[in-house]
Amino acid sequence: MIVNEQIALDHGLKKDEYSKICKLLNRIPNITELGIFSAMWNEHCSYKSSRLHLKKLPTKGKQVIQGPGENAGVVDIDDNDAIVFKIESHNHPSFIEPYQGAATGVGGIMRDVFTMGARPIANLNSIHFGSPQHKKTKNLLRGVVHGIGGYGNCMGVPTIAGQTNFDSSYNGNILVNAMTLGLVKKDKIFYSKAAGLNKPVIYVGSKTGRDGIHGASMASASFDEKIEEKKPTVQVGDPFTEKLLLEACLELMAGDSIISIQDMGAAGLTSSSIEMASKGNLGIEINLNKVPCREAKMTPYEIMLSESQERMLIILENGKEEQAKKIFDKWNLDFAVIGKTTKSKKIELYFDDEKVADIPVNTLVENSPMYDRKWKKAKLPKKNKIKKEDLKNLKLIDVLKKILSNPNVCSKEWIWQQYDHTVMGDTIQKPGGDSGVVRVHGTNKAVAATVDSSAVYCWAHPLTGGKQVVCESFRNLISVGSKPIAITNCLNFGSPENEDNMGEFVECVQGIGEAATYLKFPVVSGNVSFYNQTKEEGIKPTPSIGGIGLLKDYKKMISMDFKEIDNIVLVIGKTEGHIDQSLFARNILDEKNGPPPEINLFNEKNNGETLLRLIDLGYIKSAHDVSIGGIITAVAKMCIKGNKGINLHKPKYLINEIEYFFGEDQGRYIIEISRNHQKKVTDILNKNAVHYDELGTLNNNQLFINEKTKVSIDELKSYYTSWLDNYMRK
Amino acid sequence: MKSSVITFPGSNCDRDMDVALKKFGFKNKMVWHNDSEIPKSDLIILPGGFSYGDYLRCGSMASKSKIMKSVINFANSGGMVMGICNGFQILVETGLVPGVLLRNKYLEFICKNVFVKINNKNNTYFKNIDNDVLKLHIAHNEGNYFCTNDQLKEIEDNEQVAIKYCNKDGVADEQFNPNGSIKNIAGIFNKEKNVLGMMPHPERMIDPYLSGEDGSIFFNNLINNLK
Numbered sequence: 007m008i009v010n011e012q013i014a015l016d017h018g019l020k021k022d023e024y025s026k027i028c029k030l031l032n033r034i035p036n037i038t039e040l041g042i043f044s045a046m047w048n049e050h051c052s053y054k055s056s057r058l059h060l061k062k063l064p065t066k067g068k069q070v071i072q073g074p075g076e077n078a079g080v081v082d083i084d085d086n087d088a089i090v091f092k093i094e095s096h097n098h099p100s101f102i103e104p105y106q107g108a109a110t111g112v113g114g115i116m117r118d119v120f121t122m123g124a125r126p127i128a129n130l131n132s133i134h135f136g137s138p139q140h141k142k143t144k145n146l147l148r149g150v151v152h153g154i155g156g157y158g159n160c161m162g163v164p165t166i167a168g169q170t171n172f173d174s175s176y177n178g179n180i181l182v183n184a185m186t187l188g189l190v191k192k193d194k195i196f197y198s199k200a201a202g203l204n205k206p207v208i209y210v211g212s213k214t215g216r217d218g219i220h221g222a223s224m225a226s227a228s229f230d231e232k233i234e235e236k237k238p239t240v241q242v243g244d245p246f247t248e249k250l251l252l253e254a255c256l257e258l259m260a261g262d263s264i265i266s267i268q269d270m271g272a273a274g275l276t277s278s279s280i281e282m283a284s285k286g287n288l289g290i291e292i293n294l295n296k297v298p299c300r301e302a303k304m305t306p307y308e309i310m311l312s313e314s315q316e317r318m319l320i321i322l323e324n325g326k327e328e329q330a331k332k333i334f335d336k337w338n339l340d341f342a343v344i345g346k347t348t349k350s351k352k353i354e355l356y357f358d359d360e361k362v363a364d365i366p367v368n369t370l371v372e373n374s375p376m377y378d379r380k381w382k383k384a385k386l387p388k389k390n391k392i393k394k395e396d397l398k399n400l401k402l403i404d405v406l407k408k409i410l411s412n413p414n415v416c417s418k419e420w421i422w423q424q425y426d427h428t429v430m431g432d433t434i435q436k437p438g439g440d441s442g443v444v445r446v447h448g449t450n451k452a453v454a455a456t457v458d459s460s461a462v463y464c465w466a467h468p469l470t471g472g473k474q475v476v477c478e479s480f481r482n483l484i485s486v487g488s489k490p491i492a493i494t495n496c497l498n499f500g501s502p503e504n505e506d507n508m509g510e511f512v513e514c515v516q517g518i519g520e521a522a523t524y525l526k527f528p529v530v531s532g533n534v535s536f537y538n539q540t541k542e543e544g545i546k547p548t549p550s551i552g553g554i555g556l557l558k559d560y561k562k563m564i565s566m567d568f569k570e571i572d573n574i575v576l577v578i579g580k581t582e583g584h585i586d587q588s589l590f591a592r593n594i595l596d597e598k599n600g601p602p603p604e605i606n607l608f609n610e611k612n613n614g615e616t617l618l619r620l621i622d623l624g625y626i627k628s629a630h631d632v633s634i635g636g637i638i639t640a641v642a643k644m645c646i647k648g649n650k651g652i653n654l655h656k657p658k659y660l661i662n663e664i665e666y667f668f669g670e671d672q673g674r675y676i677i678e679i680s681r682n683h684q685k686k687v688t689d690i691l692n693k694n695a696v697h698y699d700e701l702g703t704l705n706n707n708q709l710f711i712n713e714k715t716k717v718s719i720d721e722l723k724s725y726y727t728s729w730l731d732n733y734m735r736k
Numbered sequence: 737m738k739s740s741v742i743t744f745p746g747s748n749c750d751r752d753m754d755v756a757l758k759k760f761g762f763k764n765k766m767v768w769h770n771d772s773e774i775p776k777s778d779l780i781i782l783p784g785g786f787s788y789g790d791y792l793r794c795g796s797m798a799s800k801s802k803i804m805k806s807v808i809n810f811a812n813s814g815g816m817v818m819g820i821c822n823g824f825q826i827l828v829e830t831g832l833v834p835g836v837l838l839r840n841k842y843l844e845f846i847c848k849n850v851f852v853k854i855n856n857k858n859n860t861y862f863k864n865i866d867n868d869v870l871k872l873h874i875a876h877n878e879g880n881y882f883c884t885n886d887q888l889k890e891i892e893d894n895e896q897v898a899i900k901y902c903n904k905d906g907v908a909d910e911q912f913n914p915n916g917s918i919k920n921i922a923g924i925f926n927k928e929k930n931v932l933g934m935m936p937h938p939e940r941m942i943d944p945y946l947s948g949e950d951g952s953i954f955f956n957n958l959i960n961n962l963k
Binding site: 152155156159160161162244245246247249250337338422423424425426427428429430431432433434436445560561563735 | 745746748749751752755756784785786788789790791842844845846847848873875877937939940942943945946947
């Protein structure tokens with residue numbers, strides 16, 4: 007086939023990109039070469055619309071060992087231990103084929119982590135679906151949950167936390183973001199940079215099939231009515247093979263034969279070989295006849311673009327091939343020497359004794375397009391039309407019941423009960439809390455992890471929303487008693503070619519950057535997913551932030567369930583009663599206008615650090631950050647989890663009761679302390695200029711509000727726990 | 737006391753079991769599925785996981801593994817063999833214990849704490865245990881125990897039911913049945929009671945900071961009975 011402009015356009019390349027390719031090569035590419043360019047230059051692999059803006063994120067810090075640019079980020083957690091972690095999207099495939107899309111998302115992110123030499127110790131996920139009433143939502147939710155569980159459970163890695171959200175903006179584009187944490191010794195981290203000439207290039211893992219060809223290109227386009235035709239671009243996962251691959255790789259890594267290693271993720275053999283060559287400033291020569299194939303008569307084009315899962319590319323020291331092969335034989339995995347490193351700085355492919363591709367590596371990487379897309383600054387939010395009189399007619403308890411059974415607040419146990427969250431025997435905080443926590447095996451340390459997003463706030467004001475998500479992550483880590491270390495981000499947006507969507511991206515990234523810088527909470531890895539839109543309709547801007555924190559002594563971990571009758575409950579942080587964009591305003595009043603709550607980074611840091619100090623001193627019995635649904639929702643959840651009641655009082659300052667209890671002001675935590683610590687705690691709060699209100703004392707099993715209204719915790723619990731079960735099973 | 741944990745390709749609770757056994761005083765060895773001999777052991781354990789991916793019927797491939805000949809011989813000569821979760825599925829496939837394990841009632845994987853009632857203490861696994869009810873943890877997709885009526889009668893006549901799903905007070909009725917198992921059966925013995933297959937994972941409940949500590953009661957009692 008002779009390549010022409012139309013074929014290039016069919017590959018998702020733009021006209022000017024195609025002419026740039028011809029110019030760089032000084033000739034017309036052949037079809038295999040065109041395929042390689044289209045895979046490397048698509049949005050998913052090249053970050054051509056986002057690179058410019060991502061550069062502004064803070065990526066360095068005292069504990070950062072590896073920032074963005076590798077398979078995953080790495081942070082130091084002392085004693086020669088390090089955590090490798092990253093979040094990645096698998097949105098497009100999951101919408102087309104929910105089970106396999108979600109499963110391979112989980113498989114892909116785990117591979118990114120164990121490629122670096124780390125054993126995965128925890129999985130998390132952030133999943134967003136359309137309105138519960140939308141005809142596709144139920145099946146997509148079921149498929150995605152089964153897929154995540156199917157892969158993670160089989161791998162024997164606990165899924166310890168997550169987030170599920172419903173909003174009609176995801177009706178045509180669901181989001182599936184998967185995150186993995188791995189544990190590695192600091193002196194045994196593996197990188198993807200090739201080094202040395204004439205070193206053998208090894209292919210290990212599953213055989214290559216025709217699945218997933220052009221997956222990365224599919225993920226770089228919007229959906230239209232023909233999406234069903236895209237099913238063949240979704241890969242099929244095999245967690246059993248991945249489990250074998252994990253064990254085999256870790257066994258090989260225990261020795262000293264690996265120079266560099268890279269998993270074959272998006273754009274398969276193409277991107278893995280090119281990244282290794284590019285980082286090492288070398289060339290790579292591959293004989294495609296040596297690649298283990300699952301199907302007969304695969305062409306060079308298909309072999310290079312297949313996204314078959316569970317494969318790795320390794321560059322070995324000379325003479326170590328036999329020893330390495332033995333390990334992969336033991337685990338029943340393919341092992342093939344397919345090429346070598348060269349000094350040509352080119353990617354050279356041979357097939358049936360013919361050279362089928364000859365491309366300088368720098369044309370694919372350094373010379374890949376980078377766009378400074380046009381973007382529009384977000385408009386200031388419109389004023390809301392809420393009248394104070396309307397609030398007076400509402401019954402607080404009725405509103406609380408509605409909010410507890412709201413799909414975005416209610417218990418997600420139906421979901422996380424399908425994930426093995428206890429395998430590996432170190433999960434000390436299960437899903438359903440503020441963060442999941444796993445012990446660092448065999449030590450006194452533990453790592454906390456959380457994943458968060460606030461699309462509504464980002465939609466209303468992207469800059470504030472971007473800051474807020476980072477702060478929420480910070481708070482969730484502090485609430486369990488861990489010191490926040492670093493974050494990974496998954497930036498899910500609409501089309502970068504649309505100025506409004508691009509504006510949302512730019513301003514969210516700016517917000518993330520500002521908060522991450524101030525809180526010393528650097529971004530060490532991440533992924534961008536654009537084109538989350540069907541035809542012209544894009545999703546709400548949805549950056550997902552995955553944060554991790556360290557507990558030096560796991561015995562000091564805090565959970566959110568109320569512990570003991572008669573203990574005192576405080577809210578830390580100032581309550582102004584901000585109800586614009588709150589769950590209350592949007593769902594009870596049906597008011598979608600207004601700005602999101604403001605972020606005060608000084609207060610965030612000060613409140614969080616002061617709480618950590620109180621936890622360290624042993625004064626805190628339980629803690630929970632205040633997020634959607636406000637104070638009363640947070641308190642009700644603590645009551646439900648701990649099977650305790652509370653006599654709740656609104657402090658006597660001038661805020662309407664509804665605004666006080668349902669407002670979503672930021673930087674707040676609910677804490678439980680014993681009476682005999684009250685003075686010590688309030689002294690420390692006062693000394694550090696942290697505002698607090700006393701909310702009440704714990705009782706047996708009733709929620710009283712200002713003595714007059716009451717409801718049993720059992721009743722609240724039934725509202726909190728029944729929605730999802732009923733939705734999925736009836 | 738010496739124990740051996742068999743690792744099949746796809747086993748993923750083998751390390752957890754190793755940690756637990758060592759914690760309670762066993763000298764444990766890991767044994768590879770492709771070996772043919774088992775080191776001298778007082779107890780052999782088939783751990784949880786997804787042996788061979790469980791792409792065929794759960795446990796069926798593993799039941800034909802090279803090492804299983806030795807495991808079956810060991811069991812038939814009276815040796816103690818315990819299968820947990822996938823290990824239980826493997827035992828069922830070998831025929832060492834009766835019945836089959838179907839997919840869970842709601843066709844969903846279940847990971848949660850459950851209570852089980854000890855149904856028979858007249859054996860080396862549960863002899864001398866003070867508790868009648870243990871809080872353990874399940875994590876499986878195919879734990880729905882099933883057998884024919886004739887088999888059930890035989891199992892009950894021989895007192896082969898080891899543990900049953902129940903509530904905290906030991907009431908074993910349908911409401912506390914997480915996966916649809918016939919008669920709430922969570923674990924069964926062979927006729928001689930030296931082979932035990934059960935779905936719950938005692939190795940995940942060995943520390944107050946985990947989901948619970950009743951697994952410690954089980955292991956402490958077991959090692960004392962073996963001494």
